[in-house]
Amino acid sequence: xxxxxxxxxxxxxxxxxxxxxxxxxxxxxxxxxxxxxxxxxxxxxxxxxxxxxxxxxxxxxxxxxxxxxxxxxxxxxxxxxxxxxxxxxxxxxxxxxxxxxxxxxxxxxxxxxxxxxxxxxxxxxxxxxxxxxxxxxxxxxxxxxxxxxxxxxxxxxxxxxxxxxxxxxxxxxxxxxxxxxxxxxxxxxxxxxxxxxxxxxxxxxxxxxxxxxxxxxxxxxxxxxxxxxxxxxxxxxxxxxxxxxxxxxxxxxxxxxxxxxxxxxxxxxxxxxxxxxxxxxxxxxxxxxxxxxxxxxxxxxxxxxxxxxxxxxxxxxxxxxxxxxxxxxxxxxxxxxxxxxxxxxxxxxxxxxxxxxxxxxxxxxxxxxxxxxxxxxxxxxxxxxxxxxxxxxxxxxxxxxxxxxxxxxxxxxxxxxxxxxxxxxxxxxxxxxxxxxxxxxxxxxxxxxxxxxxxxxxxxxxxxxxxxxxxxxxxxxxxxxxxxxxxxxxxxxxxxxxxxxxxxxxxxxxxxxxxxxxxxxxxxxxxxxxxxxxxxxxxxxxxxxxxxxxxxxxxxxxxxxxxxxxxxxxxxxxxxx
Numbered sequence: 349x350x351x352x353x354x355x356x357x358x359x360x361x362x363x364x365x366x367x368x369x370x371x372x373x374x375x376x377x378x379x380x381x382x383x384x385x386x387x388x389x390x391x392x393x394x395x396x397x398x399x400x401x402x403x404x405x406x407x408x409x410x411x412x413x414x415x416x417x418x419x420x421x422x423x424x425x426x427x428x429x430x431x432x433x434x435x436x437x438x439x440x441x442x443x444x445x446x447x448x449x450x451x452x453x454x455x456x457x458x459x460x461x462x463x464x465x466x467x468x469x470x471x472x473x474x475x476x477x478x479x480x481x482x483x484x485x486x487x488x489x490x491x492x493x494x495x496x497x498x499x500x501x502x503x504x505x506x507x508x509x510x511x512x513x514x515x516x517x518x519x520x521x522x523x524x525x526x527x528x529x530x531x532x533x534x535x536x537x538x539x540x541x542x543x544x545x546x547x548x549x550x551x552x553x554x555x556x557x558x559x560x561x562x563x564x565x566x567x568x569x570x571x572x573x574x575x576x577x578x579x580x581x582x583x584x585x586x587x588x589x590x591x592x593x594x595x596x597x598x599x600x601x602x603x604x605x606x607x608x609x610x611x612x613x614x615x616x617x618x619x620x621x622x623x624x625x626x627x628x629x630x631x632x633x634x635x636x637x638x639x640x641x642x643x644x645x646x647x648x649x650x651x652x653x654x655x656x657x658x659x660x661x662x663x664x665x666x667x668x669x670x671x672x673x674x675x676x677x678x679x680x681x682x683x684x685x686x687x688x689x690x691x692x693x694x695x696x697x698x699x700x701x702x703x704x705x706x707x708x709x710x711x712x713x714x715x716x717x718x719x720x721x722x723x724x725x726x727x728x729x730x731x732x733x734x735x736x737x738x739x740x741x742x743x744x745x746x747x748x749x750x751x752x753x754x755x756x757x758x759x760x761x762x763x764x765x766x767x768x769x770x771x772x773x774x775x776x777x778x779x780x781x782x783x784x785x786x787x788x789x790x791x792x793x794x795x796x797x798x799x800x801x802x803x804x805x806x807x808x809x810x811x812x813x814x815x816x817x818x819x820x821x822x823x824x825x826x827x828x829x830x831x832x833x834x835x836x837x838x839x840x841x842x843x844x845x846x847x848x849x850x851x852x853x854x855x856x857x858x859x860x861x862x863x864x865x866x867x868x869x870x871x872x873x874x875x876x877x878x879x880x881x882x883x884x885x886x887x888x889x890x891x892x893x894x895x896x897x898x899x900x901x902x903x904x905x906x907x908x909x910x911x912x913x914x915x916x917x918x919x920x921x922x923x924x925x
Contacts, residue, residue: 350496351558353575355507358495361544362507362534364521369784370489370506370535371423372847376712380488383669384716385426389478389487391494392429392467394508396450406687410455414681417463421705424712424850426669428466428487430474435653437473440564455685462677464709466667471660472653476500480654486662489535496564498538499554499649507534523781531782549582555649556587559641566645572632580625586613590641594650602643610636672713672746673706675798676805683806690810691803695838698802703795704844706747710738710770711850713746736854738770740797748801770794771855774862775843787848789859792841799839 375386395413402408420427431453438445450456460467470477479500481487489504490497497505523529541547541554549557560578562569573581581587586609593605616622617633655661679698683689688697714736744750775790852859 350494350499351554351561351563353561354495354554354557357557357575357579358498358536358541358547358549359534360546361540362536363540364523364532365535366523366529366782366784366786367425367506367531367533368423368782368847369786371425372783372786372849374488375426376424376715376847377849381485381669382716383426384712385424385669386489387426387428387487387669388420388506389428389430389481389490391474391478391490391492392456393432393474394493395429396452399452407685409452410459410685413452413456414459414686415701417459417465418701418705420465421463421673421702421709424708426466427463427491428468428481428667429460430477430481431467431469432474433469433471433477433653435472435658436470437565437648458677459681461671462674462681464671464673466669466671468667470653471655471658476652477654478502479652480656481662484662486667496558498536498541498551499558499563500652501551503538505536507536524784525781527781529782549579550588550591552587552589552591553579553582554587555591555646556582558649559645565648566642570632570640571635577625577629577632581613581616583624584613584616584622586616590646591650594646599643599647602646606641606643607638610638610640670716672709673702674749675702675706675747675801676749678702679802679805680807683810687813690812691806691808692812692838694802694806695799698798699795699838699842703793703798703842706798707770707791707793707844708846708850710743710747711846711854714738714742714854715850717742717746738854740768740770743770743797744801747798748804750801750804768794768797770797771851771858772841774851774855774858777848778845780845783847788845789848789851789862791844791846791851793844794841796839 371386374380376384380387395416399409399412402412405411417427434447436445436447438447457467468477475490475492475494475497478487478490478492479497479502482490482497482502482504489506490502491506491508493508495505520528521532521534523532538551542550557575557578559566560570560573560581561575590609593609594602597605614633614636617625617629617636620626620628651657675698679694682694682697688694718736770793771791772794773792775792777790778788779785780788848859
């Protein structure tokens, strides 16, 4: 979609990044607009295009959409799906565009809302609206395969990370270990495209390339002009002058401007005076008639139909970014749409597909909901700030349709419930290639409340099948849930990798306890290494070992130690004392 071959021209300016690292570092840690997440715009028409090829299971199109949303939820992304509006073009790439509503839209919107994502309908094309929202800072980036986002004025585009789509298989994204990665993508920024010495293209230059080569609005382009010539002419500045004129002149004034503009570009083709097109192109100059460029197509790129141009610009607060996945509604959707939508099937699927993502969003919500960020403890024995925590009432309030006001508990019962920990323990740390070396903690999670919230949304309309359903979803590339796969008890504890920066803010006490245990075992091991003549380290001495829990770094020596700790503490994936 968009201008064929343009991604290849822009690739030198791209960066390969982990989607998790983008969401955590550029979203949660940098905290744009106080959202504590990376605001990601998505043109849903591209997803509809991919969905129509789905054939697996009951309601295959919705099934594909559900699991893609589940993948998005694995990191602190705050997605905004944008639908095409009534004023989108009648024709694209020579074909009439159907204006009838896709029959899947009502069900798709239910799924979007159950995941806690935002959606919005553009007045015209979704990609133009997304570029507008990106340019004014409402969204941090756009997830898309369509290079036209930059022609419309986008500032950051994350190419669809699937290596099997849109020709990505010929140039797959690789992690730092040089392996194909489902969690990495090409990230393109308009500033990098303009400043990179091997690219050096502005928005005006990109629009000119689209006009010369043809795109969604007109496929013909300028006969005889290939990519190399189009890029050279763009670098001569003709796209910039065209863009400026189309931005400020009325239609009549633009028509007069184009007469002189065509003469200038014909002169450059005939003389190569700037030395950028390589040689003189007299034949191409003669092919440039008064019909080029089509003014309507120029204005479609420079001044597309958006909320702004329709007189209804985005105002602060139109999107709150305050929604969370509704576990009860997700369970209800699974029961209605999918073959595994019976109680045990849903809980089994949620254990690997939903719980890890929900826990991360609970951590994000805990920080976002706190009135102030807790102080970071500087060492043992010092006074700690009260952590945000993950109280049950907070989880129920934001992650379920189960109203807290309808639950008849005494204050003591409410207190007892909130004392039930979601995060039980920290077991180890890692830095992994899948997240570009982001520091993570291995958490032990008690999913009891999450299961209760899911069961609240299950009506029991789908009987348990005679033959037990087996998950057909592919596992993560780093096998992070390997200890879960063998667990037959669906309500048992599970272990998940979570970004350390989130855990430190929400559960500093658990982090301090983990660091103290690491220090104690390290001291004990060092004492044993001294032999019989070495000083014996007592338990009391171990507890007094000073540590700096939030500045600890994973060194080559401690890598071995963490592996030892993990092996010592590996056990049943059920309840661990």
